[in-house]
Amino acid sequence: MKKITTQVGIIGAGPAGLVLAHWLKKHGISSVILELRSREYVEGRVRAGLLEQNTVDIINDLGLADRLNTEGIEHDGVYLSFDEERIHVPFAELTGGRKITIYGQQEVVKDLTDAWLEQGGQLYFETGATAIVDFDTDRPKIHFESDGGEQGILECDFVAACDGFHGIGRKTMPKDSYQSYDITYPFSWLGILANVAPSTDELIYAYHENGFALHSLRSETVSRLYLQVDNDEKLEDWPDERIWEELSTRLATKGWTLKSGPIFDKSITPMRSHMIDNLSSGRLFLAGDAGHIVPPTGGKGLNLAVADIKHLVDGFVDFYKNNSLQNLDDYTQMALRRIWRAQDFSNFMTQLFHKQDEHGSYTYKLQKAKIDYIKMSKAYKTTIAENYVGLPFETYEF
Structure with a gap:
C-alpha cells in the first residue's frame, strides 16, 4: 500500500x-x-x-497569469436587454475601474x-x-x-x-x-460553443417573450451562447438551424445582427442553487x-x-x-x-x-418595473456592477 x-x-x-x-x-x-x-x-x-476582478488579481499575484493576460478579454460593462430594448451597465465607471475578464x-x-x-x-x-x-x-x-x-x-x-x-x-x-438549502428552477440552459466571431463587444443578457438568451464569448473567434429551455428538452430537438433562429429572435434589437457559424459543442444544463x-x-x-x-x-x-x-x-x-x-x-x-x-x-x-410566467403577466410586469428602474437609477446600476465584478474581500471583513 x-x-x-x-x-x-x-x-x-x-x-x-x-x-x-x-x-x-x-x-x-x-x-x-x-x-x-x-x-x-x-x-x-x-x-x-467569466473571471471576477478578485480572481484575476489572485492569479496574477501567484505569478500564473501570463496566458490569461495575453488571451483573456477584459470587459468593463454588460448589456441588459428587455423586449428588444438594450441598456448598458458600465462596470469600470461605476466601481472605480473594476472589470471582468473572459477566459x-x-x-x-x-x-x-x-x-x-x-x-x-x-x-x-x-x-x-x-x-x-x-x-x-x-x-x-x-x-x-x-x-x-x-x-x-x-x-x-x-x-x-x-x-x-x-x-x-x-x-x-x-x-x-x-x-442544506436548495432551489431547482423550472427551466434549463441550452448552451453552445460556435466557431464564429462574437457579435457584441460586451455580454448580452436578454429577456424575450420566448425566453431568456445570453450572448457570451470565449475568444475573438469563438462565441458562447445560451437559450432558456424547458427542463425536459432534449438536444436532438434542437438542430443548429433552430438554435440560431431562436437566438436571433431573443437577442434582437434595432440595428444589430447576430452572426452565426459552425456549432462544435452543445449541452443542456439544469438551473439550480444549492448550499450547506x-x-x-x-x-x-x-x-x-x-x-x-x-x-x-x-x-x-x-x-x-x-x-x-x-x-x-x-x-x-x-x-x-x-x-x-x-x-x-x-x-x-x-x-x-x-x-x-x-x-x-x-x-x-x-x-x-x-x-x-405568461408574457404580460404580473410576474412579467415586475420584471419590467425592475428594468425600467435600472434605466433611470445610477444607484441600481452600481449595485449590479459591484456584484457582477465581485466585491473586494475587505467588504466582508466586519
Missing part, C-alpha cells in the same frame, strides 16, 4: 484545488492533490468563462496544472479518494485508489475537499452538522462546489470557489505561522458572507431575465 505524507491533502484538481495548492506553496506549505478524473478530462471540461475555466485549469507539475508538485490523476478518516484528530487520512487498482493513504494535517457536489468531501461531513451552512468538521474543509452551487446567470461559480480558497489560505497560514486555529475556526462564517451574497445576486439575475 502506497503511503504519502503532506501538510494539506487536497481532493480535486479543479480551479479551487489548484489555486489552493499554488497559494500554499507560495507560503512554504506543502500539499498533495488527488484527482478522480484523467488530466485530459479535467482540462477538457467546458465550464465557466475559459478549462484554460485556467491548464495553466495551473502545467505550472504545478513543472514546479515538481504532486498531483495524482485518475486517483479517487475512497474515504476520509480521523478528521476529528490532528492527523486525518485520505484513503485512495488509482485507476489501476493501487491503494494508498495520504496522511496530512488538514483535508481540503475541492471535489464538487458529488465528491466524497461533502458526503463525509456529519449529517447533523449542517443545514457549514463548510468544516474537525480538520476537514469544503471549498467550491463541494459546499455550494449557484445558477450560472451571474457568473459566480468559479469565482466563489476561489474566494473560499482565499479564506482557507488565511486559516492555514495563520496555523503554520502562528500556531493558531482561529481563522480556520472562522472559515465557514467568513465564506458564508460572500456565498449568500452570490446566491442572492445569482437568483436576482435569474429571476429578472428568465421567462417565468
